[in-house]
Amino acid sequence: MIIFKKKAIFTALCASLVTSMATAEQVELTIASFPNFNKAAEAAAPLFEKQYPNIKLKFVNMAYSDHHNAMTTAMATGANLPDVMGVEANFIGRFAESGGLEQLNAAPYNAGEFTQKIVPFTLGQATDSDGALRAMPADIGPGALFYRKDVLEIAGVTEEELIKDWDSFIQAGVKVKAKTGNYLIANATDIKNIYIRSELKEGEGIYFDKEHNILVNTPRFKEAFRLSKVARDAGIDGKISPWTNEWTEGLKRGTISVQMMGAWLGGHLQDWIAPDDAGKWRSADLPNGSFASWGGSFFAIPAKAEHKAEAWEFIKFMSTNKEVQLLAFKEINAFPSLIEAQTCPMFDEEIAYLGGQKARLQWKKAALKIPFVAMDCYDEVARQIVDDALEQVLEHDADIDKVLADAEKQIKRRARRR
Incomplete structure (x- = not known):
């Protein structure tokens, strides 16, 4: 009865807010x-405000880490909460399980009517352990392998050698290093990052299963660590961290020949990392027939937000409107989460920067093969512990079985369930 009254009160409140929208308050x-x-939201703002003249959008933007830290604090304290919160895939599990976000697949939002229109795997990323959808996906990051075609040609390496399987990938790197002096990849951790995201069972998480059992001390992680160690010992990685000046310079100069990330990296390469290298880069599937998600962005409504009805109208506008989804794709290469948007003729176009490849079709195919992956509020904790464990293997020749067993214990201590 108490629960029913709360729902009735909340529904009445939302109805009141919708009424205020209709009366142009x-x-x-x-x-x-x-x-x-x-940038995607800001580009769509004039269209939204034209459709909803009574709503004025105010954007508060912070650097990636600062934003997510600020949102964590705001949700904990209830202070400085926005009406709409942008969340990146790496953090969505933490926020989804926190209880501080609205349940969008329940009344009055009823997001379930849109879920059949959205790429399936990304909905799992924003669904908590109780089946509540806590955010709506705005864009996705199907994993892709970007490589410098000119460098591989000098080394006598084919795309087939590069993606056949992981051992072939590493051997291709040995040839590239021997013939050109260039590194195949920025960091051996790239292999681990992709490998642990592939070969997942439907509904299974990266670090935890459906019952929240820890998965890091398993064959999947052991093989990911082994391959990363083989790559490091073969000298094919530059020991360079992503998003550093050294990383961007390596991609620009071709001293880093391959980068595995989300399909959105193609836009970054073209727009700001290596804009003068049109025709030199290509996109391919991940090695060993793997399909994995890398990144993606979501919109959520804090439970204590002031303007929830208006917030939901904005989120629907950004995530379920074909025109807006394609606008974001054109503005920032944000790959659409809306399936309908992926039928646009734009996907059949050749991409001059990628040597005329129709790479969007490749990324679309990959997106539909990525499994529905569950997220967990302790994913970020697990990620940090696993990264530290791999560093021990790569830098200090630590035993893989031991470091993963220790990592499992650390995660268990830090991720004690309520």
């Missing part, structure tokens, strides 16, 4: 986001 809607996800 002016509302300032605060959107908290991070680069360059914010």
